[in-house]
Amino acid sequence: MSDRPATRLARWQSLLPFLIGAAMLDYFAWWVVEKSDHPINIWIGVLALVSVAGAAWCSVYPFVTDAETGAKLEELDKLQSAAHQIQNLEKVANQVTIATSQWQNVQEHNTKAIESAKQVSEEMTQEAIRFADFMKKASDSEKATLRLEVDKLKRTEADWLQVVVRVLDHVYALNRAGKHTGQQNLIEQLAHFQNACRDATRRIGLVAFAPAAGDTFEPGQHQTADGRKDVPDDAKIFETVATGYTFQGQMLRPALVLLDPPKGPLPAQPAVATAPPANAPAEDGSAS
Structure with missing residues (x-):
């Protein structure tokens, strides 16, 4: 709201001419009636009534205009308040637009990050597969070498x-x-x-x-x-x-x-078993 007075009544200088005019018209009506011959004629009575009516109008007019001005000021204040609220709504709309734009940017960054993570995951999966193949080949080669060493x-x-x-x-x-x-x-x-x-x-x-x-x-x-x-x-x-x-x-x-005493030359000593149990190595050969 503005800093101007709420109504015209707050400025007494503007009421003074109307009050003086009303007093002068009342005085004029009194003077006319007082100076005229009695009984007064109809024209004198009409002139006095007109003067009194004018004085009444001068007395009432400032208050009527003050009421109208106050109503207009109140409407103006309401319009200013509405305009201020509309400006606030525009600011909120701008902020919403900015937030939406930022959210879209964040969404784009998240999408890029997700795509990058997927690429990294795929690369890691491929690397794990290659590493597993390498380890399998190395394990097979090592097993073959160990098997050869065990056989030896x-x-x-x-x-x-x-x-x-x-x-x-x-x-x-x-x-x-x-x-x-x-x-x-x-x-x-x-x-x-x-x-x-x-x-x-x-x-x-x-x-x-x-x-x-x-x-x-x-x-x-x-x-x-x-x-x-x-x-x-x-x-x-x-x-x-x-x-x-x-x-x-x-x-x-x-x-x-x-089992019986020998009747001839004894046979040669038997060979060591060629197929011993699993935990014993095979042997071939005979003792003399």
Whole structure:
């Protein structure tokens, strides 16, 4: 709202002429009536009434115009308030437009970010696939190399196991030959030597066993020197020709035994089993 007075009544200077005019008209009506002859005629009465009416009009006119001015001022204030609100609405509309534009920009940036994230994700997926293929090829190559090394180690183990068995067979044959000489000192020395060799091989899991004379024949652990198949259940061992062997708890070769006294030359010592259990390497060869 403006700083001007709310109505004209606030400016008394503007009321003064009307008040003076009303007083003069009232005075004029009084003077006319007072100076005229009585009874007064109709024209004098009309003139006095006109003067009084004019005075009344001068007295009322400022208030009427003041009321009209106040109404107009109130309407003007309302129009100004409406205009101010319209300006505020325009500002809000501009702010909404700016916010909408910014939101669109944010939406575009988000869309670009999502697309970039999708591209990065696809690239990472492709890279993971390539890495998995590389690792698979490397693993296959490494497995093949390890498998080759394991095969080499198994062959090497089979070779040294065959050599050790041959040595133990020769030691057992030498011990048997010493027993046939009847020399007690030689027999004891050969027995100590054989025990020392067996103790050394026992540390790597190779155990030699030789059934004593008179023990019961067991098909799983013993084998006849003459190749007999119809061995009775109560058959007794007469002599052990070649020792049997177990490697890491699994049967490697059964002991070669005689059930009856020999009637001719003894056969050669049997070869070590060529198909030992899964945890024992294969062996080929025979002891002399």
